Amino acid sequence: MNPTVTVIVTSHLDSCKPYLDACLWALGQSEGVTFETIVISSARTPEKLHFPSTNIHAVSLDSVSKKWRSGVALANPASEFFLFLSDDVMLSRHALADMVAAARVTGGIVSPFAQAEHRGRFVMAPPVLAKPIAWSDSPDSPDTPTLTLTPDMTLEQVEGWHQEIVDRPRGPDIIAVQPWVAFYAPMMSRKVYEAVGELDPALDCRHNDEQYCYRAAKLGIPSVFCLRAPVLHFGSRTLSEAYTPADMDAATVAFQQKIQN
Numbered sequence: 001m002n003p004t005v006t007v008i009v010t011s012h013l014d015s016c017k018p019y020l021d022a023c024l025w026a027l028g029q030s031e032g033v034t035f036e037t038i039v040i041s042s043a044r045t046p047e048k049l050h051f052p053s054t055n056i057h058a059v060s061l062d063s064v065s066k067k068w069r070s071g072v073a074l075a076n077p078a079s080e081f082f083l084f085l086s087d088d089v090m091l092s093r094h095a096l097a098d099m100v101a102a103a104r105v106t107g108g109i110v111s112p113f114a115q116a117e118h119r120g121r122f123v124m125a126p127p128v129l130a131k132p133i134a135w136s137d138s139p140d141s142p143d144t145p146t147l148t149l150t151p152d153m154t155l156e157q158v159e160g161w162h163q164e165i166v167d168r169p170r171g172p173d174i175i176a177v178q179p180w181v182a183f184y185a186p187m188m189s190r191k192v193y194e195a196v197g198e199l200d201p202a203l204d205c206r207h208n209d210e211q212y213c214y215r216a217a218k219l220g221i222p223s224v225f226c227l228r229a230p231v232l233h234f235g236s237r238t239l240s241e242a243y244t245p246a247d248m249d250a251a252t253v254a255f256q257q258k259i260q261n
Contacts, residue, residue, distance in 0.1 A: 002078035005035040005100060005187070008071030009053075010064060011087040012238050014043045018155055019088045019234060022162065024051045026090035029166045032097030035083075038074050040067040064183075064208065065199035072193065083187045088234040089114070091185070092168040095229035099187045102175050102229070108222035109188045109213060111181035113171055114233035116151040117225065121178065126150060127230065129164045152235040165232050174227040180213035181223045184233045195219055200258070205243035207255035214259065 007027060011020045020039075027037065028051065037053035046057040054074060061067050068084055075082065081100055085091075095112050102110045118124040131145040147161050158165065186209070188196075196216045199208050213223040239248075 001034055003034045003036040003076055004079065005033055005081045005083055005096060006071070006075035006079040007035050007037045007083045007085055007096075008068065008075070009037060009039045009085045009087060010067040010071075011039065011041040011043060011047070012062075012242050014045050016087050016238060017043070017045075017047060020047065020049075022090055022155060023085065023087050024049065024053070025162065026092075026166050027051075027085070027096075029093050030091060030096040031093055033100050035096060036076055036079065038071045040071055042067070063201060063204040065201045065204055069198055079190065081187055081189050082193055083185060084183065086184045086233075086238075088238070089185045090162070090165050090232040090234075092170075092230050093166050094170055095231055098170065098229040099226050102224065102226040103187055103189055106175060106177075106222055106224050107189070107192070108224055109181060109186055109192065109216055110175075111183075111187075111223070111225050112185050112229040112231040113225050113227045114182075114184060114231050114235075115149040115153075116182075116233065116235060119151065121225075122176075127168070129161060129168065131161070131164055149232060151233075153232070154234065158232070168230050171227040171230050176225045176227060177222050178213075178225060179217070179223070180210045181225055183209035183212070184235075185231060192216065192221055196221065200254075202254040203251050203258075205239060206248045206251040211255055211258060 039053045040056045041047055042059050042062045049055055061070055099110045115127055118126050127149045129147045200211055203211055
């Protein structure tokens with residue numbers, strides 16, 4: 001059966017291998033849509049992945065723009081959508097299918113809804129996971145354990161909560177149109193990708209998501225958050241290690257010049 005979605009997982013650093021493992025484990029629990037997975041890494045050490053995927057390791061693919069281009073080139077020609085998944089994201093079980101549905105409805109660039117959005121563009125209580133406990137009629141039974149999801153979490157902070165992350169209930173059936181969405185896990189149709197084009201290499205470390213969405217908007221292609229598709233984005237796992245402050249400042253200058261033209 002041909003896949004509906006090609007999931008292109010990008011990884012850059014040896015230090016992110018545990019996050020990549022968690023990312024792929026969660027992806028493997030996805031339901032409701034057929035997909036193939038392509039993992040592209042430029043880490044120094046080739047990963048040994050126990051996951052059904054096409055695995056590409058090449059130190060020369062040292063940027064997001066190169067990885068996207070390579071992943072698209074390797075995708076099954078019948079695949080209708082691309083999900084560009086960062087290695088520090090854990091999808092909930094239905095997120096992939098719900099993002100496909102949102103992409104079909106909007107014809108745009110779709111982002112899932114991570115915990116940073118609750119305290120960023122949207123005024124919402126932070127998501128709280130609950131761990132069910134065995135029933136007991138003892139009056140001394142402990143309260144149900146909970147975990148509040150906050151921006152920039154670590155794997156250590158969610159240890160023992162992986163199943164609850166995947167089993168999170170769907171969020172509200174809301175598609176929120178935005179000027180741009182963060183690219184930790186953007187989905188778009190093949191037609192959208194071909195219309196907008198590749199990422200700008202000059203903006204690999206900063207602003208590539210903003211500029212890509214602005215380019216799409218000029219073509220009438222919206223950028224949206226799919227609140228129905230919650231995910232856990234660990235955040236800040238790669239940029240501070242892979243790029244210097246000077247690199248980021250240069251990207252900001254390039255971005256400002258591009259949006260003024």
